[in-house]
Amino acid sequence: MTVFVPTPLRSYTKNRAQVSAAGQTVGELMRDLDRQFPGMRFRMVDEQDGLRRHIRVFVNGEAAPTLAVPLLPNDEVQIICAISGGSVVRVGLIPQ
Secondary structure: OEEEOOHHHOOOOOOOOEEEOOOOEHHHHHHHHHHHOOOHHHHHEOOOOOEOOOEEEEEOOEEOOOOOOEOOOOOEEEEEEOOOOOOOOOOOOOOO
């Protein structure tokens, strides 16, 4: 199946935005991605075998909230990384 890789994870895929992987569930897909691209699974799956809080997975445009979501060989999977951080800029009055 086709997996769309977000920019923060492309260092694992040699900067490829799209890769092929297999699995009957999202969890199996993550293991196959890690087999092909070592270390990638750790960035998406936590120690309790759940998706990390900043990772979202969509299968054919539908949210896949857990690793147990079933997959079919023709599915398209999109991985999204939430972005956080930054700073607040406070703007004051400019004296005239």
